[in-house]
Amino acid sequence: MDWDSYRFDPTNLGYLGFLAALGWFVDSLRPLAIFGFFFLFWFWPLGSTVRSIASPAEDPTDWIQLGDRRYYGTYFLTMLPTMVNPYVVLASLGQIGGQLVILARYSLRLPGPEDRTQTVDYRLPFDGTWTVINGSVRREHSHSWSMYTQRYAYDFLITDEQGRTHLGDGRENEDYYCFDEPIRAPAGGVVVDVADGHRDGPRPGGSLDVFQRDIRGNYVTIDHGDVYSVLAHLTPGSFAVDEGQRVERGELIGRCGNSGNSTEPHLHFHVQDHPNFYLGMGLPIEFERVRIERPTEGTTTTAERAYVEAGQRVSHGREGPRTDRETRTATPER
Structure with missing residues (x-):
């Protein structure tokens, strides 16, 4: 038995804090209000951040200039009110x-890359070169190892050669290289769920949208047979598909945005084994004909099928001519 597959993460204790809500609203259950202290466990990752600053270790994403003190300060300030947003509470x-x-469902034996044969051929769900900011089949760089649905999820965005994700000061969504870029179906299938109408976070650069109504923002779920892909945080009004529609591999789905639980424009993508977002076990994904750049190693490879990892720049192995926008976003800021 692989105990590492579900090794306990203290951050999960934070969810017990929601028991305090019963004490806040039901007089006979008032003693439960003490469970509110469990919310403090959600700051557990901050300890890891402090330790990494004090004793820095090599990380494949170190070359990416994701944020400064203002970025992370804004994040923690907006995280607190976001935690008590009723929609976020229900999602939690x-x-x-x-x-x-x-x-x-899995009798405590959660599946990993060695436990299944991938039956669907996935392409990267975008054109051009994007950067993997979160995600891996390995625990240490997983998107959310302890959140089983998103264990093998990926967050993608676009960086320039200096590792920056935006032009200027990044105060507007339009400053970000990936914002409004086309998002495509990773494989053929049938659209089983579409959610639109969620605004893009109005203050990117570390700030969460405290008024978000769905942690996924605008998203689409596609049935590929026995597995389902989820593409989230798209920009409102950009969908080119409807529920029940058949889509082909590479077909336009919508455009990248900053909706939902997001600190800056990016694409969230994962595959799961159930159409319900909360009930599906996340599955590892190998992409077809993927070109992988490893900036920290200075190497580039092209594989017929491969997993991708945080810190890599990825694109289709046989990439066509770039659009004007793609050329602009790849140019370093002067």
């Missing part, structure tokens, strides 16, 4: 319940 409760269902 859904994730807690989903975790238990997934564990029961």
